[in-house]
Amino acid sequence: MAAKGFTVSKLILGLLLTAITLTMFVPIVNLFAKALSSPDKVYLMKGYDLLPKGFSLLHFKVVLSNPIVGKALLNSLFITVTGTLLSVFFTTISAYVLTRKNLVGKAPLMVFLIIFMILEPGIVPEYMVMKDLRLLDSLWSMVLYRTINVFYLIIMMRFMEDVPDSLIEAAKIDGAGHMRVFVRIVLPLAKVPLLTIGMFYAVSRWNEFFKSSIFLSDPDKTVLQVLLRQFVVDNDSTALLSAATLLSNNEVAQLDFSALKAATIVIAMIPILVLYPIILKYYTSGVMEGGIKE
Template identity: 75%
Template sequence: MTGKKITVSKTFLALLLSLMTLSMFVPIVNLFAKSLSHPNQVHLLRGYEVLPRGFSLINFEVVLHNPIIVRAVMNSLFITVTGTLLSLLFTTMSAYVLTRKKLVGKTPLMVFLIVIMIFEPGIVPEYMVIKSLGLLDNLWAMVLYRTINVFYLIIMMRFIEEIPDSLLEAAKIDGAGHVKLFTRIVLPLSRIPLLTIGMFYAVARWNEFFKSSIFLSSRDHTVLQVLLRQFIVERDTTAMIDAAELLKNSGIAQLDFGSLKAATIVIAMIPILMLYPIILKYYTKGVMDGGVKE
């Protein structure tokens, strides 16, 4: 048994990838350290230290005891979960239809979709459409907004086209219609692209703030990313005042704006950070299961 040769290029590539990983990992851990540090000791943190100074959950208490923040988190979760499920359903259904060989007008449809993907409508036409539908300041505006991404649709089509025709023909001989073909064959065999595209949809919906700030105007219907931007970028602390005042009455030390900001960012990152290992687990399992053979 011969060992693998370690070349200079492989060593350089490994070092480069390690540095890239550290450049992304260290700032995230530093945010956790700031958010968990005691308010009286957080000023002792220097640079990108990854260990908290002292320990306190005061910053998370301030954020999570505020009903405005909690409501924004729930709104973001609703938009992300519901919107991702709808996007996966309609994207997969559309991809199945567009991969049927006997579909009439397939070429004009694809040209139309590609033109839409390249030449996106402006914010004013989108706003007028949302307004005409009566969805302004309604969470469903962000759920239904861009339900299908044409680029992800094309990716899904490529995967569905890889399903052997013999498998579909055998199911048709057994009396299966399009509904059974889609639910019993196409969906189970498309688990990997569904997980991958679903992750892209979820991340995009969770991180969306620009269109949310335009379509959702009230505090009751705002989302976490909009509040996060107001707090982090615009330094608007009005959403934090009530909870901070309550905690001051309990004799808790004065809060540090930097650590409070770090705690808010951490809360916004946690759902997405939890999503990646779950997706990776099923993604790896699906790859190891093997593919369909003729």
């Protein structure tokens, strides 16, 4: 007898989702295993082995002992945290303004934003703007770069349009202005969409390397993703070798650079891997939790 609610389509969908999950889960675990393996046993790892060969933190020690990596990590954290907070604030307050029914010129504004989203400016105009603003080689160039993403703005606008008018009208009857309505009514109801676009902004800012490599030429202002590309894609191990000189000759001789690359990738992944569970736990609550039923 079939279990209640069980269907063949659900089984197929479950197997398909499991297969897709494994395509992402297995490579990540393999990177962790390689990075945690003993330097003299890394060569024993074959294909997508999921368990480390031996155990050692030497590869993480070499990467993190590099002062350039430490500076790049702090720079990336500053850009991600500060930029995400600014982006979420301006995106949310812009969405509130654009969803007001009595806003003059709403249609032309939306047309302009949609055109701007589709026809993005090229790298040369963006570079010239940063140069004119004297933001080149400044972390603020990446903090302020694309503060508002139009697609995320539309997502937030869609939520704002679903906020019951009765809540806003009740607040206005009590003498609340737009700022109080926004802070006391809209923001508490927007927990889930705020966290959603916040996660989108954080991931995109953390993973950004192309514009960072153009706007930030000072080695002290570089970000982790630029170094990651330098180490992993361009095979430039100069900085890693300089960090390895802090070790004994025996330890240096045992180093495996494929495992050093894996350790660098793991370090770059950890902040995002930690962020996802924190954000996802809020999805179990309703968007309109604490509101009223109409």
